[in-house]
Amino acid sequence: MEDLGAVIWPPQPIRTERLILRASETRDRAVFIELLASPEVHTYLGGPRPRAELEHETPEVPEGWPGSFVVEVDGSMIGQVLLRRSTGHQRPAAAGKADLGYMFLPRAWGRGYAAEACTAALDWLAEALPGEPVVLTTQTANSGSMRLAAKLGFTEVERFEAWGAEQWLGTRPPFVPGC
Numbered sequence: 001m002e003d004l005g006a007v008i009w010p011p012q013p014i015r016t017e018r019l020i021l022r023a024s025e026t027r028d029r030a031v032f033i034e035l036l037a038s039p040e041v042h043t044y045l046g047g048p049r050p051r052a053e054l055e056h057e058t059p060e061v062p063e064g065w066p067g068s069f070v071v072e073v074d075g076s077m078i079g080q081v082l083l084r085r086s087t088g089h090q091r092p093a094a095a096g097k098a099d100l101g102y103m104f105l106p107r108a109w110g111r112g113y114a115a116e117a118c119t120a121a122l123d124w125l126a127e128a129l130p131g132e133p134v135v136l137t138t139q140t141a142n143s144g145s146m147r148l149a150a151k152l153g154f155t156e157v158e159r160f161e162a163w164g165a166e167q168w169l170g171t172r173p174p175f176v177p178g179c
Helices: 026-037 051-057 113-128 143-151
Strands: 020-022 068-073 076-084 098-104 134-139 155-162 165-172
Touching: 020 113, 026 051, 026 076, 068 113, 076 113, 098 113, 113 143, 134 143, 143 165
Parallel strands: 098 134
Antiparallel strands: 020 068, 068 076, 076 098, 134 165, 155 165
């Protein structure tokens, strides 16, 4: 996985109306395991991983690389937003671009947290790396993720088959602050 280059990490926590986006800490380990082991969270992400395997493999401070934000509400982690250069599918339209990903606990679904957190992370990226294009990939069957992509300003580049399902690749034009 390639990081986001010369960004200062971790940044100061990002505060939105309801959320805090911050770097991972030791106290987040149990929630990361819950996210990665959840059948509901991984319905469109290739299926959950076994909890015992995750307990063994997850480091004390999980997901601690640049671009990995813990999403917190009222002092508790509810999800993760990722910005990274690796898309996992090597589509030419995605090459070299930042890739937006996210996972939220099912109890946090349907409250607008993903849109709020992703918007904040994208705003951070626009400040940290002005002009950086961003891509997003999701299964077309994931209607919630498709709606979120549209809400965030992503437009379709292509559809393709991968991991046994139709995938949707969208792009968001680069945003340069102050322009």
